[in-house]
Amino acid sequence: MKVTVFGTGYVGLVQGAVLADAGHHVLCVDVDADKVAGLQAGRMPIHEPGLEALVHRTQQLGRLDFTTDAAEGVRRSPVIFLAVGTPPDEDGSADLQYVLAVARTIATHMDGPRTVINKSTVPVGTADKVAQVLRQVLAERGADHVFDVVSNPEFLKEGAAVADCQRPDRIIVGTDSPRAEAQLRELYAPFNRNHDKIVVMDVKSAELTKYAANAMLATKISFMNEIANIAERMGADIEAVRRGIGSDPRIGYHFIYPGVGYGGSCFPKDVKALIHTAQEAGFEPTLLDAVEARNRAQREVLFSKISAHYAARGGSLAGKTVAVWGLAFKPNTDDMREAPSRNLLQALWQAGATVQAHDPVAMAEARRIFGERPDLRLVDSPMAALQGADCLAIVTEWQSFRVPDFDELAQALTDRIVFDGRNLYDPAVVARHGLTYVSIGRPVRGEPAGDWLNPV
Numbered sequence: 001m002k003v004t005v006f007g008t009g010y011v012g013l014v015q016g017a018v019l020a021d022a023g024h025h026v027l028c029v030d031v032d033a034d035k036v037a038g039l040q041a042g043r044m045p046i047h048e049p050g051l052e053a054l055v056h057r058t059q060q061l062g063r064l065d066f067t068t069d070a071a072e073g074v075r076r077s078p079v080i081f082l083a084v085g086t087p088p089d090e091d092g093s094a095d096l097q098y099v100l101a102v103a104r105t106i107a108t109h110m111d112g113p114r115t116v117i118n119k120s121t122v123p124v125g126t127a128d129k130v131a132q133v134l135r136q137v138l139a140e141r142g143a144d145h146v147f148d149v150v151s152n153p154e155f156l157k158e159g160a161a162v163a164d165c166q167r168p169d170r171i172i173v174g175t176d177s178p179r180a181e182a183q184l185r186e187l188y189a190p191f192n193r194n195h196d197k198i199v200v201m202d203v204k205s206a207e208l209t210k211y212a213a214n215a216m217l218a219t220k221i222s223f224m225n226e227i228a229n230i231a232e233r234m235g236a237d238i239e240a241v242r243r244g245i246g247s248d249p250r251i252g253y254h255f256i257y258p259g260v261g262y263g264g265s266c267f268p269k270d271v272k273a274l275i276h277t278a279q280e281a282g283f284e285p286t287l288l289d290a291v292e293a294r295n296r297a298q299r300e301v302l303f304s305k306i307s308a309h310y311a312a313r314g315g316s317l318a319g320k321t322v323a324v325w326g327l328a329f330k331p332n333t334d335d336m337r338e339a340p341s342r343n344l345l346q347a348l349w350q351a352g353a354t355v356q357a358h359d360p361v362a363m364a365e366a367r368r369i370f371g372e373r374p375d376l377r378l379v380d381s382p383m384a385a386l387q388g389a390d391c392l393a394i395v396t397e398w399q400s401f402r403v404p405d406f407d408e409l410a411q412a413l414t415d416r417i418v419f420d421g422r423n424l425y426d427p428a429v430v431a432r433h434g435l436t437y438v439s440i441g442r443p444v445r446g447e448p449a450g451d452w453l454n455p456v
């Protein structure tokens with residue numbers, strides 16, 4: 001099928017490449033001319049495992065193209081995806097300006113029937129708004145073309161976006177139009193061979209399904225972070241508790257890792273947007289309010305531990321150098337949108353510390369965000385970050401941080417202490433190497449080996 005995708009970000013680019021790989025002919029449209037020129041030349045705007053090879057292959061096969069020409073994008077394909085951003089407005093609601101702008105563009109240039117498929121995460125009622133814009137602009141043109149607006153939310157995870165898109169666990173199709181449903185069934189047929197993954201429902205339920213999924217996952221994380229806070233005050237070990245509850249299939253092991261709070265471009269924004277939608281409808285979502293509040297607090301926990309450690313010893317962070325491992329909001333991506341590392345760095349700088357940081361792929365993004373500043377050194381390896389540092393803070397659980405040389409760590413860090421926001425290590429092993437180890441939801445371990453210290 002001929003398909004046009006508006007927006008070549010994490011969702012649009014991956015979706016476009018995966019559809020092209022499955023055999024469709026895809027044209028990706030973006031307003032960012034640099035991004036489009038880069039993609040035409042085969043340069044990826046984001047780090048996503050497997051994406052570059054997929055884009056190159058489908059480009060060479062002539063099934064994937066990029067353009068800034070929106071009119072061509074609209075005229076070329078009967079099926080048009082919307083995959084533009086829906087960032088949070090100041091009041092937490094989703095900003096629909098990009099979605100509605102594309103709707104106007106489609107209505108301005110369409111010259112026959114179109115199916116508009118919304119992949120952006122949008123509040124309930126947005127499909128109606130898109131349809132209204134289409135109707136209005138068509139009426140202004142005096143044109144009379146048939147269209148359907150379908151909700152088809154995306155569930156990919158960054159860092160695994162290509163794999164998730166190639167093997168979706170469900171394909172939500174929100175429409176009451178048999179014509180549109182048949183088109184989407186044909187479009188997704190290559191992804192639907194093993195068993196029927198397509199779940200058809202009304203548009204509003206599809207729109208809400210996306211928020212419900214993200215809110216449920218965010219709730220699991222905030223719940224676990226809440227239990228971690230209780231555990232560390234009681235002398236219990238959250239990792240033992242995690243294994244203990246995860247083995248119950250009704251709970252499961254997924255998304256119950258405690259840490260530095262959820263970040264990224266989706267959970268923080270989508271939980272806030274759902275709260276806003278509920279409030280607008282006259283309902284106070286107290287559970288979601290609490291999920292959000294716990295996350296806000298959790299994102300400060302690592303800094304609180306570092307600062308409390310030094311304060312308890314009569315010192316402060318002023319003049320200290322803190323090594324930071326991990327800047328991306330999660331491993332296998334260079335995305336730093338709402339990354340918990342940003343909270344930590346700002347707090348450390350405010351306390352007068354210098355940061356010496358390493359991330360396997362997000363260094364360029366960090367440079368773009370923070371610019372040149374005397375209290376930030378971005379270095380090329382995890383071990384280089386330790387040189388001359390007083391302590392280490394771990395923010396992202398990259399694979400390359402999982403098995404460090406603890407003796408080298410102990411030698412390099414002046415204060416011989418590790419603050420781990422991701423519980424990467426066995427506390428007894430770290431302590432055996434002469435390091436003090438402060439993690440999330442577990443008692444502090446330190447020298448001499450085997451000693452349990454008071455939580456800081």
Ligand SMILES: NC(=O)c1ccc[n+]([C@@H]2O[C@H](COP(=O)([O-])OP(=O)(O)OC[C@H]3O[C@@H](n4cnc5c(N)ncnc54)[C@H](O)[C@@H]3O)[C@@H](O)[C@H]2O)c1
Binds near residue numbers: 006030083120266
């Ligand atoms: N990032 C994810 O993991 C993820 C997963 C599922 C759903 N979503 C949702 O998908 C949507 C897109 O997210 P993203 O992370 O891909 O965003 P992004 O910011 O990475 O990309 C959006 C792209 O849209 C382009 N754009 C803006 N206006 C345009 C226009 N009028 N015409 C053409 N292109 C235009 C921008 O230039 C940008 O390249 C959001 O609603 C998001 O919540 C994101």
Ligand SMILES: O=c1ccn([C@@H]2O[C@H](COP(=O)(O)OP(=O)(O)O[C@H]3O[C@H](CO)[C@@H](O)[C@H](O)[C@H]3O)[C@@H](O)[C@H]2O)c(=O)[nH]1
Binds near residue numbers: 158260267
């Ligand atoms: O047990 C866990 C799991 C995740 N996280 C954090 O939660 C955030 C989000 O992680 P993840 O869900 O893996 O990444 P995203 O790429 O943000 O993907 C989420 O958001 C997307 C955008 O809506 C959805 O499509 C995905 O299904 C949904 O998982 C990150 O900060 C993680 O560190 C935890 O703290 N503990």
